[in-house]
Amino acid sequence: MRVAVLGAGVIGLSTALCLHQQYHSLLPSLQLEVYADHYTPNTTSDGAAGLWQPYVSDQGDLQETLWNKETFDHLLGLLCSPAAQDMGLFLISGYNLFTQPVPDPSWKNIVLGFRNLTPKELELFPGYSYGWFNTALMLECRSYLPWLTNKLMQRGVKFFHKKVESFQEVSLDGVEVVINCTGMRAGELQPDPELQPGRGQIIKVLAPWVKHFIITHSAQSGIYNSPYIIPGSEFTVLGGINQRGNWSEENSAQDHKTIWESCCRLLPALQEAKVVQEWSGLRPTRPRVRLERETVAHGHLQAELPATLPQACRVIHNYGHGGFGITIHWGCAMAAARLFGSILQEKKLARPRQPRL
Amino acid sequence: MAAPKVAVVGAGVVGLSTALCILEACPSCSVAVLSEQFSPNTTSDVAAGMLIPHTCPGTPIHVQKQWFKETFTYLFGICNSAEASEAGIHLVSGWQIFKNTPKEESPFWSDVVLGFRPMSEAELQKFPQHRFGQAFTTLKCDCPPYLLWLEKRLKAAGVQMHTRKVSDLWELHREYNIVVNCAGIGAHQLVGDEQLFPIRGQVLKVHAPWVKNFIRDGDGSTYIYPGIHRVTLGGTREKHNWSLSPHPGTTKDIFDRCCSLEPSLQGAQDVKVKVGLRPSRQSVRLNREVLSQGAVKLLVVHNYGHGAGGFSIHRGTAQEAARLVGECIAALQGSSSRAKL
Numbered sequence: 001m002r003v004a005v006l007g008a009g010v011i012g013l014s015t016a017l018c019l020h021q022q023y024h025s026l027l028p029s030l031q032l033e034v035y036a037d038h039y040t041p042n043t044t045s046d047g048a049a050g051l052w053q054p055y056v057s058d059q060g061d062l063q064e065t066l067w068n069k070e071t072f073d074h075l076l077g078l079l080c081s082p083a084a085q086d087m088g089l090f091l092i093s094g095y096n097l098f099t100q101p102v103p104d105p106s107w108k109n110i111v112l113g114f115r116n117l118t119p120k121e122l123e124l125f126p127g128y129s130y131g132w133f134n135t136a137l138m139l140e141c142r143s144y145l146p147w148l149t150n151k152l153m154q155r156g157v158k159f160f161h162k163k164v165e166s167f168q169e170v171s172l173d174g175v176e177v178v179i180n181c182t183g184m185r186a187g188e189l190q191p192d193p194e195l196q197p198g199r200g201q202i203i204k205v206l207a208p209w210v211k212h213f214i215i216t217h218s219a220q221s222g223i224y225n226s227p228y229i230i231p232g233s234e235f236t237v238l239g240g241i242n243q244r245g246n247w248s249e250e251n252s253a254q255d256h257k258t259i260w261e262s263c264c265r266l267l268p269a270l271q272e273a274k275v276v277q278e279w280s281g282l283r284p285t286r287p288r289v290r291l292e293r294e295t296v297a298h299g300h301l302q303a304e305l306p307a308t309l310p311q312a313c314r315v316i317h318n319y320g321h322g323g324f325g326i327t328i329h330w331g332c333a334m335a336a337a338r339l340f341g342s343i344l345q346e347k348k349l350a351r352p353r354q355p356r357l
Numbered sequence: 358m359a360a361p362k363v364a365v366v367g368a369g370v371v372g373l374s375t376a377l378c379i380l381e382a383c384p385s386c387s388v389a390v391l392s393e394q395f396s397p398n399t400t401s402d403v404a405a406g407m408l409i410p411h412t413c414p415g416t417p418i419h420v421q422k423q424w425f426k427e428t429f430t431y432l433f434g435i436c437n438s439a440e441a442s443e444a445g446i447h448l449v450s451g452w453q454i455f456k457n458t459p460k461e462e463s464p465f466w467s468d469v470v471l472g473f474r475p476m477s478e479a480e481l482q483k484f485p486q487h488r489f490g491q492a493f494t495t496l497k498c499d500c501p502p503y504l505l506w507l508e509k510r511l512k513a514a515g516v517q518m519h520t521r522k523v524s525d526l527w528e529l530h531r532e533y534n535i536v537v538n539c540a541g542i543g544a545h546q547l548v549g550d551e552q553l554f555p556i557r558g559q560v561l562k563v564h565a566p567w568v569k570n571f572i573r574d575g576d577g578s579t580y581i582y583p584g585i586h587r588v589t590l591g592g593t594r595e596k597h598n599w600s601l602s603p604h605p606g607t608t609k610d611i612f613d614r615c616c617s618l619e620p621s622l623q624g625a626q627d628v629k630v631k632v633g634l635r636p637s638r639q640s641v642r643l644n645r646e647v648l649s650q651g652a653v654k655l656l657v658v659h660n661y662g663h664g665a666g667g668f669s670i671h672r673g674t675a676q677e678a679a680r681l682v683g684e685c686i687a688a689l690q691g692s693s694s695r696a697k698l
């Protein structure tokens with residue numbers, strides 16, 4: 001049974017691994033294939049700093065909170081294993097800063113040691129009068145994606161350097177299930193007005209004395225449109241840009257200035273930091289993650305086609321993770337795997353009965 | 358009388374910070390630093406430079422707390438400024454963990470460091486052999502950067518640095534009016550202080566930049582302190598051991614103990630082994646003394662014996678020493694005006 005995963009960012013590769021781990025022994029005919037035109041280090045995921053942290057105010061979406069928790073717990077469990085270093089996984093503590101008191105986030109009991117900032121700590125951050133401290137995780141994609149890739153290759157998963165133009169293209173070729181992890185460009189496969197770019201720009205610097213993440217928040221500016229500083233294992237990421245509707249992946253001089261000045265105001269010692277790289281990318285932003293099944297017949301896009309139609313292509317959508325893809329990825333991969341399981345169930349029912357001899 | 362000539366003996370964290378405090382208190386003083394060793398070869402360079410005090414049996418707690426608070430406040434100010442990275446001062450958060458719950462759950466310094474609180478159950482799960490812990494944020498002084506930054510400020514203020522082994526304080530009486538003895542473990546030989554003894558510490562400095570939090574076993578024997586470029590893994594506390602040579606068996610032992618607290622250290626690279634002798638004493642010797650031969654006097658201020666807690670209290674003791682130097686200057690000026698009568 002051929003299954004195609006479209007997209008090789010954190011969502012595509014982790015979903016592929018989760019699927020293979022759960023079903024390859026149940027389904028010996030499972031043949032998993034990954035299709036993407038961009039691989040690490042050129043995916044959107046590679047640009048992210050890698051901090052596990054959901055948005056600070058959820059729209060009351062308990063499902064996403066659960067997926068976030070599943071991801072955190074899964075990663076925490078791997079922390080003491082030898083794989084952690086290869087995965088780019090480590091603990092990190094830090095600060096979330098606000099200009100006024102805010103309700104505690106949905107993830108306060110998921111992370112470790114969550115608490116409010118003391119007055120003395122707030123002295124470190126003039127202009128901010130309220131904040132949180134907690135210990136969370138970093139998962140650096142420049143290590144994690146190659147690690148996932150290796151795991152998949154060891155399992156015999158095939159990789160294709162190709163931009164798939166339609167579900168039809170792969171289904172006509174014999175693929176029975178497509179896992180759509182195309183992130184920002186999912187709209188090219190199937191129009192989705194809810195999917196919008198949240199353009200980000202970051203500056204990577206050398207600032208090894210910074211040991212904490214510092215994320216500021218502004219109700220007016222919106223999430224990640226306010227300065228943040230995230231130290232990685234080698235570089236520190238400076239950011240604070242989130243422009244809705246901006247499709248440009250070119251670095252902007254104005255945005256560079258905004259990031260640099262606001263981060264240096266937050267941490268004056270950053271003035272001595274050496275700039276190593278600049279990068280822009282598009283957060284695949286959506287009111288909710290699209291994680292659902294669809295049956296697509298050739299040329300027709302209908303959600304309600306009979307499942308018994310053998311030539312129909314089953315699609316599992318898993319895209320629209322905005323600025324929290326790394327944070328939620330494993331929970332979504334498991335949910336996608338469950339949807340795959342339900343497809344297998346239906347296919348068993350659809351198989352014609354063998355005549356008894 | 359002409360500007361008093363002050364010699365500070367010792368160029369570790371205590372000597373350099375004392376010289377700086379003397380200058381701040383008495384800008385007209387002529388100050389020189391004399392030392393056999395300068396950074397990166399001082400005892401201070403071996404230490405991780407963490408601001409976590411060690412309780413000193415002979416000093417009242419309120420004094421230790423005062424010194425720690427002054428040091429923490431001073432470094433906190435640098436940490437917040439543009440000079441933080443050059444001075445090697447940075448914040449670091451982490452955990453102090455205990456196999457057995459300590460008698461006092463909150464040490465005297467718990468309200469000086471930031472965000473001090475007991476660890477949660479979830480946090481303790483990372484350390485299955487430990488049943489209690491404290492989480493907090495404190496400061497770290499990375500050496501050599503901190504010492505080099507102090508040296509730079511001293512030189513900018515006209516302080517001369519001399520590489521010189523002083524065998525006897527009296528040998529300085531012709532060139533200087535006041536000598537400040539910050540010789541650390543060297544004071545054992547320099548002034549024959551039998552109460553001063555080494556507590557040998559071996560450490561590893563490794564490349565493991567993904568380690569962002571400190572971990573310290575509350576019994577003081579095992580610790581992981583992430584610095585700017587290297588993580589310090591420790592350690593040992595060997596009383597009366599004067600050997601400065603690294604011991605390979607000890608290296609493996611330290612590494613194993615640290616890996617059991619932080620398994621990812623297995624991937625650490627470029628392990629460098631260092632040894633330092635903590636200048637240990639019942640209490641810091643912080644007092645004045647007058648050395649004389651006939652009519653000739655040499656005023657001495659002692660500031661040594663900080664043991665394992667040098668970084669934690671260096672600025673506080675330096676300011677106290679500078680105050681004592683001020684008393685010496687007043688005494689000199691008093692006797693010189695008496696001489697005029």
